[in-house]
Amino acid sequence: MQIPIKNTNFAAGKANTVPAVNSYTYHTMAQKPSIPKGTRDFTAEEMARRNYIFDTIRDVFRLYGYRQIETPAMENLCTLMGKYGEEGDKLLFKVLNSGDFLRGVNHQLIEAENCPRLAAQICEKGLRYDLTVPFARFVVQHRNELQFPFRRFQIQPVWRADRPQKGRYREFYQCDADVVGSDSLLNEVELLQMIDEVFARLGIRIAIKLNNRKVLAGIAELIGEPDKLIDITVAIDKIDKIGIDKVNDELAEHGLKPEAIAALRPILEISGSLQERLATLADLLAGNETGSKGVDELRIVCDAVTALGLRAELDLDVSLARGLNYYTGTIIEVKAIDVAIGSITGGGRYDNLTGIFGLPGVSGVGISFGADRIYDVLNTLGLYPESTAGSTKVMFANFGTAEAAASLQLVQKLRAAGIPAELYPDQAKLKKQFGYADALAIPYVAIIGESELAEKRLTLKNMASGEQMSVAFDDIVSTLTN
C-alpha cells in the first residue's frame, strides 16, 4: 500500500478558484468574516456541553413518553402575526419574498415609508419566534393523524429581533414538552416530575414556583377589579424586580382604586410554608368560586408531586404570571438556587391555544427549558462531567508511509470495536502532533516508528500521567477497552 505524498496546490487555471463576485453592495474579497449580532458559532467544546444538556433533557422527555416532532424554521407570517402582542410582531424576523418581490406593491406605502405595511406586502414568511405557536398550528394541521392526548417534545432554535445583550440572543434553542387534549392535572404532576428529574441529572439545585391563573382572576374579582386582570398580573409579576411600592404605583397608574390596591397587599404578602400559604390563600379566596378552584388545583398538584417525592423546593408565588396571557390554569417557573440568573424553565396550562387555528376546546399544558441559561448555570457551577470533552480516545502519530499504513489497520480495528480513534494525517514534527493531541484532550497517543513496526509492538503514551507502555499490535483493542 502506498501512502501519500504531498498534494501540492494545483495551479491549472483560474477555473479552480471560487467564482468571481457577482453582487451589489456585498464585498467579498478578503473580507473580515463575522456573523450577525446576537447570533453565535458553537465550537466543538461548546457543542459537547450543549449536547450534554440537550441529551439529558431529551432522555427525560422520552422516559415520560413524550415524542419528538420538528416544524420548519419558516412559518407563514399569518401563522405568527398577532400571537405575541404588538411588541412580538416587531420582533419577528421576516423573510423577503423571492424574485420580483416589488411586483404589485403599492408604491404609496413606499413613499410614505410605511415599513410595517410594506413588510406585509413583500414578506410572506417569517422565522419562528417560539415553539408553542408552531406546535398549535401543527396540532390543528395534523389533527387527523394524531393520537390524543398528544405528548410531544421539540428541541429547535427560535429567532427574535431583540436588542442583543448579555445572555440574550437573537437565535437560541428552546426545549419544549407539551401535552394537548387532556385537562387532567396529572399532566401538571408529570411535567413537574420531569423538571425535577432533568435538574437532578444535571446536578442543579432548583426552586419551582407555582401559581394558577384562576387564583389571579379570583384575586382581581375579590378586590373588585375583574376587568383589570391583565394590568394586575403584569404589574405584580415585577414584584421581585421593583418591589411592592413601585408595583402599587403602577397599579394606581392603571386606574386601580386605592382600596383595591390596599386589598391586594395582604395577598401579595402571604408567607410561611407551602401548606401554610395554600391554607391562607384558600381562606382569603374562600368566597370566590374562580379563585377557590385555582387553589384546589394548586393543592392537588402539590400534594401529588410531594407524595411521589420531589427533590426540588416547591413554592407558591401568587405574583407569578410569566407575562403570557394565554395561560389559563397552572403557571410554573423554575429558578436555580445557587446562581442568580432569572428563570431557567417555565410553563403552564392553556385552554385555547389551538382555537385561533380553528380547533377550539383543546386544553394543553407544557414546559420549556431555557438551554442557554442552563448552559450558563452549569458553567458557573462547574458541573460538566469530564466526558463532555473530546471523544477520540487514541491518536496514532504519523511517522511516514509504511508506519501510517500499519497504524491505519489498527485504527480500523479500534473503530470496529467502537473506540473512537484517529491517525494524524500528516507526517509533521512530533511536537506538533503531540500538541494537537494535547489540545484536543485526547487521552492516549500511540507511536509506531521504525522499530515498533519491526517488532509489531506500539508504544502507548498516557497523556495525563506521561506513562508509556509497550503494547503488541494484537493487544491494542483489549488494552484500550480496559
Place this chain on the structure above:
Amino acid sequence: MQIPIKNTNFAAGKANTVPAVNSYTYHTMAQKPSIPKGTRDFTAEEMARRNYIFDTIRDVFRLYGYRQIETPAMENLCTLMGKYGEEGDKLLFKVLNSGDFLRGVNHQLIEAENCPRLAAQICEKGLRYDLTVPFARFVVQHRNELQFPFRRFQIQPVWRADRPQKGRYREFYQCDADVVGSDSLLNEVELLQMIDEVFARLGIRIAIKLNNRKVLAGIAELIGEPDKLIDITVAIDKIDKIGIDKVNDELAEHGLKPEAIAALRPILEISGSLQERLATLADLLAGNETGSKGVDELRIVCDAVTALGLRAELDLDVSLARGLNYYTGTIIEVKAIDVAIGSITGGGRYDNLTGIFGLPGVSGVGISFGADRIYDVLNTLGLYPESTAGSTKVMFANFGTAEAAASLQLVQKLRAAGIPAELYPDQAKLKKQFGYADALAIPYVAIIGESELAEKRLTLKNMASGEQMSVAFDDIVSTLTN
C-alpha cells in the same frame, strides 16, 4: 393523595384568550393552518426515522475523530453572496432588516423596481445555503482557537428558494464532515471509509464514484482546450442524463473544435475494471503533468481503501464533476445500487475555500450526506429497524383516582430503572385508552383496577400477542426488564 378530577374550561373573562390580532394583511381568526411550500413538518414517526439516520451518521463521524460544530441559521449576506454563482445568489433567502428598513434607501431603485439592488439595501442577512461556506467563514474567524488539521462535522438545516418538487425541498438537512489544514490523501481514504461504514450500518448497498479535478484539467489541456475546462466539466457531468451525443452538441455550442470533441470521446468511453480504467487513463494522460498527478492521486486513494477492505463498489468516472467549481482534487459521489434516486452523498477536495475570507493556502476535503434522499432510500427498501417506532414500553390504563395514584408510583419505579413508561392521564373509556396504546405501538398495557389494587397485582397485556399475565406490583420492573 388526591388525583384529579376534571379541570373544566375556565371562563373568567376574555383576558384569557389569545390577544386580538394586530396586523395588516395577516388574517388569523380560524385560518386554515399551513406551512410555506417546500417546507415540512416531521411527525413523531418521521422524526424517529430521521433520528436513526442522523444518529448513525453522527456515531461514525465521532468514531473517526470528527468534532461537531454549529453555525447560526442567518449569515451576513456578504458572507453568502457570490459564493454559489449567479443562480445561487437568486436562491438565497434574504431576511428583511428590522425596524425602519426603508430609511436611507434610494427611492430610484424602488421606482425602477430593481429588486436585486433594493434587496441588498433592505436585507443584511440571509439564511445559510449550505454548510460549506459557513464552515469556511468559521475556520477563518476562529483560526486562533482551532487545532489544525481541524476535523469537524456539522448536521444542520439549509435553505434554498428552489422551485419545490418531489424530493426537493426549500428546507433540508445536510450532514457534512470536513477536514481542513491537511493535504494528505489519507483524509480522502478515511472519508471513503466513513461513507462505507455509514451505509453498511444503514444496510444500503452503494457504489462510490471517484474522479479528480486534475484529471479533468489534464483532459482539457490534452485536447487543446485548457481555457474551456468549466464548459467541458459542466457538459460531461450531464452524460448520464443526456447521453454523449447531446454532450458533444453542447461542447460544440461552447466553441470546442471538432477535433477536440473527437479527442475527448475515447476518454469518456473508458471501460473495464477500476484497475483497468486507471491504467487506460494513465496511458492517455501520460504526457500531461497535471492529468498524471490526478491519476496518481486516484490510484493512491483507491489502493489504500481497497487494502483496508471496502464493502462498497468503487468506480472511476471521468465524467464526474459535481458542478462545483471549488473542487481542486478528489471528487466523490455515492449512489444507491438498489434505488434509482441520484446522488445520496458527495464531496471532494478544495484548496482555496478559505481564501475568499482572507486565509489562503488552507487545503480541505469533505463529504456531505443527503439525509432526505437516504430517508427515501430506507423507506423504499424497508430498512428501518423496529426500534425506530415509539419509545414508551408500557402504558398504565387509568381507572380513576386511587388506581391512578398507585399506577403513578409504579410508573415512577419503571422510569427510575430507565424504562419509558406513561400513565394515560384521563379516566377515559378503556377502548379509547387501548386504542391510544395500539396506535402508538406501545408494546405493553398495565391494568390496575379495583381488584388489582386490593391484591397489589397488576394485569399486564402484551399488545402484539394479546397474552395477559398477572404481575405483583413489586415485580413489575424485573418483568419488563426481561
